[in-house]
Amino acid sequence: MSVGIRHDDLRRRNRAMVLGAVRRAGQPSRTEIAAVTGLSNSTISAISADLIAEGILAETKGEIASLKRGRPQVAIALNAKAAAVVSVVLSLDHLSAATIGYSGEVIAQEDRRLHTLSMSEEELLRECVDVIRKVVARSPNAGPVLRIGLAVQGVTDSAARRLLWSPITPHQDIAFADRIEEAFAVPVSVENDCNMIAEALRWRDPERYRSDFIAILLSHGIGMGVMLKGKVFTGTHSSGGEFGHMIHRPGGALCRCGRHGCVEAYAGNYAIWRNANGHDENEQPVDGIGDDDIRAIAERARAAEGPERAAFRTAGEAIGYGLGNLFALIDAAPIALVGVGASAFDLMETSVRQAIAKTVGGLHSEAISFDTEANEMQLTREGSTMQALAFIDTEIFAPQTRDSELVQSSRIA
Amino acid sequence: MSVGIRHDDLRRRNRAMVLGAVRRAGQPSRTEIAAVTGLSNSTISAISADLIAEGILAETKGEIASLKRGRPQVAIALNAKAAAVVSVVLSLDHLSAATIGYSGEVIAQEDRRLHTLSMSEEELLRECVDVIRKVVARSPNAGPVLRIGLAVQGVTDSAARRLLWSPITPHQDIAFADRIEEAFAVPVSVENDCNMIAEALRWRDPERYRSDFIAILLSHGIGMGVMLKGKVFTGTHSSGGEFGHMIHRPGGALCRCGRHGCVEAYAGNYAIWRNANGHDENEQPVDGIGDDDIRAIAERARAAEGPERAAFRTAGEAIGYGLGNLFALIDAAPIALVGVGASAFDLMETSVRQAIAKTVGGLHSEAISFDTEANEMQLTREGSTMQALAFIDTEIFAPQTRDSELVQSSRIA
DNA sequence: TCTTTTTTTTCGAGCCTCGAAAAAAGTGTG
DNA sequence: CACACTTTTTTCGAGGCTCGAAAAAAAAGA
Known part of the structure; x- marks a missing residue:
């Protein structure tokens, strides 16, 4: 069982909390830190005095142009050195x-x-x-x-x-x-x-990516990072989140991992290339399909109906069913699509949403929103x-x- | 952000820890509680004195037959009233x-x-x-x-x-x-x-069901409870764990929920009955297939090869692929099968394992062990x-x- | 210059946990 | 039966921590 709380833990945790508050806020005053952490002014004063004496924090002179009456707040920042x-x-x-x-x-x-x-x-x-x-x-x-x-x-x-x-x-x-x-x-x-x-998204845009969301990397392979209750969700033994290797169609297309029917075997770069060029879905995956190749296929798909467009539809369907199965376990959440595939999401969105609608995930469809970011x-x-x-x-x-x-x-x- | 730790939280948490220790251990002595919680004897003495005075705990007379020298331990128990x-x-x-x-x-x-x-x-x-x-x-x-x-x-x-x-x-x-x-x-x-x-299993057999495991209910529908890091895993909005409605085969058999291809549409009571009796997989699910019906089908399946045995194979395959997809996200873990379906697991185990082997879950197959318990x-x-x-x-x-x-x-x- | 306002520090009070020592409650032994 | 020994539990003082109140500090306004 988990161990009791010792007296020294108190200071330790509150120190960490102050550091976290400063890191998030940038240059907060002591009063602001007190407000955010819920600790009293005196406690914050004591802890920050310690941290400044240790050279971890530093007061930054004249940063807060107050315009208000009263003693001006003095900003505290992380000591870069x-x-x-x-x-x-x-x-x-x-x-x-x-x-x-x-x-x-x-x-x-x-x-x-x-x-x-x-x-x-x-x-x-x-x-x-x-x-x-x-x-x-x-x-x-x-x-x-x-x-x-x-x-x-x-x-x-x-x-x-x-x-x-x-x-x-x-x-x-x-x-x-x-x-x-x-x-x-x-x-x-x-x-x-x-x-x-996923970690980066939370720091970058805490409004949107607060405590529960999903980052999916669409690249040569398909990766996923899941944030649940503000923590990166990992498997019990490994980093987990092998979204790309969930089975979309039992016995289906040949995946780079040697198995059949993985999501990646329909939505990875090589899979899109394979389908866009009319190859058999059980043909050995090709290495070295670069971002440029995908962008070129996307261009052709946007230009006219044809195998390219169908390839993206197939990819979207696999992603949608995968997300639906994921949502069966953890409910819907905002999704960030990252990587080259994200730049072709316009070609996939319809089939992604159609597929999700056919799963339990469709129940919460209002909670599903997609955001894209190419630079992984x-x-x-x-x-x-x-x-x-x-x-x-x-x-x-x-x-x-x-x-x-x-x-x-x-x-x- | 999470709030700082106040001074009063300390006692509160340690009180809870003592109560938890007593609940788990049954009739521990103060010394045992100190050992389990990692708190000092004096702290346990103080906290237990409080709890006894409040009528929450009680000393139980002469329960520990020590046989050792020294002052005998006095057992502490929860006050039933x-x-x-x-x-x-x-x-x-x-x-x-x-x-x-x-x-x-x-x-x-x-x-x-x-x-x-x-x-x-x-x-x-x-x-x-x-x-x-x-x-x-x-x-x-x-x-x-x-x-x-x-x-x-x-x-x-x-x-x-x-x-x-x-x-x-x-x-x-x-x-x-x-x-x-x-x-x-x-x-x-x-x-x-x-x-x-899942909660019950942890209390019943903490050795086997420690921090990470999965409970699957095989009944009219298919349910799941997941324990991760010692806590019941829930979705962000709902209780989550809709294992039965993960999609096994896109566009496949008709499920009770109206969708197609759910695991349940192959492994729920009504699905087994439907397949065992040679009905079409898109036929409307029948209510009221009782445990006795399933046991009867299982008997026939054990007696001879035929549609009954095939029905359980199909069910096993759906469960296996579902578990494999689950393991892609959270890694393999011990599994408890509960409900009437658990009593027919002998008819499914082979196909379950074969299916898992075709997924990422197959990598950690040593971590997968099945245990059955009929009385849900x-x-x-x-x-x-x-x-x-x-x-x-x-x-x-x-x-x-x-x-x-x-x-x-x-x-x- | 003096008052007002706001932030920050200081100080004492009240808890909490801990270690050491004392007290308690038995068993073994001559 | 007395006394030594062992182990558990309680007591007590020390050291920390947070908190609220009061004091000090640092500006703006009058």
């Missing part, structure tokens, strides 16, 4: 890393083209360590790097330490976190890209960054008082 | 209510046959109020009723106050909680039966009871200190 994170995004043939300061500003970035499908596991790991080393070297004035977040296309384990399976590499169960921690002695997390996209890369990095920063807020700057440490120090004494 | 709950289970043509004492013992029970499908909404509500009144009247020595839990087949809202849709009645969006609260002035919850079954009624009541009791533990005997109250009393002063 208090820490830094490295956010690494690994996708097909592309590796990108950036250092980001504690207050969220990008300090340096480094991008590389590589051949992920043909690289050995060892080369891939070395390349990651190397790009991190480079980007850190180019950030001499940054605060200390206290967290490295890696976002990857594919299935990660629920502890966020390993890449279990990925379409971008033939290797399985790669221990990214262990290896990178070994190299830098900094805690590392390995997360699914779509989960990070940027979102992925943002989400990875914000999650790494939030980790520092809660786990490093508001740490657990460790029983084990107490035991050890009392042994020494 | 501290409170009571009424647990109501409403299913097709059947209404059942029971009063249960604070320590979990059944005090009185009342069962009724009725005709849920032909009753008016008003009659249904009246009948519920009436059966509660009766069973409470028959429990004169019980503690005060502080919570009423209603478990119903069908979709409830996520606030647990309304029955949105149910196969047992033609009426929709019935405000059970409001109506019953009006009659008894006691807080009421309305929950999905399968969610309660008993489980539903148990789950509803335990949830109501846990509500009293946390919400009534360890209540929030209410800001509104403080404000009001300061206004009066």
Whole structure:
């Protein structure tokens, strides 16, 4: 069972809460923080004094032009130099890393083209360590790097330490976190890209993407990130959300994963290409259908009725039924479509909605709204960054008082 | 955002934790409670002294035959008279209510046959109020009723106050909680039966059903309760878990819900009956296929190859694909099959497993184990009871200190 | 310059948990 | 039967934390 609350937890949690409030609000005054957190002014005063003394927060001079009478509010902000994170995004043939300061500003970035499908596991790991080393070297004035977040296309384990399976590499169960921690002695997390996209959406537009929503990546494969009750929803063992491999039609079209009838086998880039070009649905999926190819097919589909348009209809139907099955479990929620497929959503929307209407999801159709955003890369990095920063807020700057440490120090004494 | 932790929350939460520990352990000593909760002996001593003084807990004399040296442990137990709950289970043509004492013992029970499908909404509500009144009247020595839990087949809202849709009645969006609260002035919850079954399984066998598992009810319809991270998983608006209405085959067999291709349209009682008797899969579903009919079909299926055996194979396939799609989202987990269909699982297991193997779920097949339990009624009541009791533990005997109250009393002063 | 207004800090009160020590309530042993 | 031993439970003081009230600070208005 879950453990009782110790007295020290109180301060710890409220510290984390203050940091979170400042991160969200930007430059709030103490009074604003008190209002948002529900804590008293005196408590906020005490906690922020601590955090300022520790160099985690800082007062920013003369930022709030009050115009009101009374003592002016003094704005508090995150100290950009208090820490830094490295956010690494690994996708097909592309590796990108950036250092980001504690207050969220990008300090340096480094991008590389590589051949992920043909690289050995060892080369891939070395390349990651190397790009991190480079980007850190180019950030001499940054605060200390206290967290490295890696976002990857594919299935990660629920502890966020390993890449279990990925379409971008033939290797399985790669221990990214262990290896990178070994190299830098900094805690590392390995997360699914779509989960990070969901995280980013919440930071970007908290109005729309509040506590329950779904991000779907329409690209070579189909990915999904689900936010439930304000938390990224993961499976019990893995990052979960294998929306693309839900079975749409038992025994149906051949999927890249070797199974038949997955949603992806109708709606992934290669599937759209395969259908638009009149190939058999059981023909082996082709690698390397780029975003440009999809855009070209979409152009032709918009121009005239034909196999291209039908291909998008088929894709929409698969997505719609998949969403309907998803909604059978978690109800409808706002949906963000991300990636190249999102730019062709006009060609799919009708069939998506028709399919949903044939499922339980149709009951809540008023709750379903679609929003599109083509640039998945940027979102992925943002989400990875914000999650790494939030980790520092809660786990490093508001740490657990460790029983084990107490035991050890009392042994020494 | 979530609100800061006030000082009073500390005691409140630790009180709830102590009550939970006692409920789970039965008759623990203070030392045992301290060990389980991680709180210190002195804290447990103080909290339990409070709870005993309030008549919520009680010391039980001479229960722990120690045989050890030293001061004997004194056992602490829930005071059976501290409170009571009424647990109501409403299913097709059947209404059942029971009063249960604070320590979990059944005090009185009342069962009724009725005709849920032909009753008016008003009659249904009246009948519920009436059966509660009766069973409470028959429990004169019980503690005060502080919570009423209603478990119903069908979709409830996520606030647990309304029955949105149910196969047992033609009426929709019935405000059970409001109506019953009006009659008894006691807080009421309305929950999905399968969610309660999941709750019950965790109390019954915490070893096997720990934090992540799935309960599936195979009956006239197909229901599901999912436990994730130790909590019943619900949708964002409703009780969620409409496993039976995930689409197995787009455009396929006609379901009771009017849609085509739902899992239920292949695996519900009426679907098995329809297939076993050689009817067309688009023939209108028949009501009133009882458990006996299914058992008879199962007998014939076990005796010889034929349409009966094929019907169970088809059902298994639908369940298997459904589970596979579910596992794509939440990973594989142990499964409990409940209801009459569970008694025919021997006829379905092979096709269930074959279907799962064709989905992403097949990856983690080692995590999939099936357990069967025919008596759904008993489980539903148990789950509803335990949830109501846990509500009293946390919400009534360890209540929030209410800001509104403080404000009001300061206004009066 | 003095008053008003608003924010922030200070200070004492009241809880809470914890560890250590004391008290309690048995068993074993000579 | 007395006394040592063991284990559980209670008591007590220390140290933290949050809170409300009061004080201090820092401006705008008169």
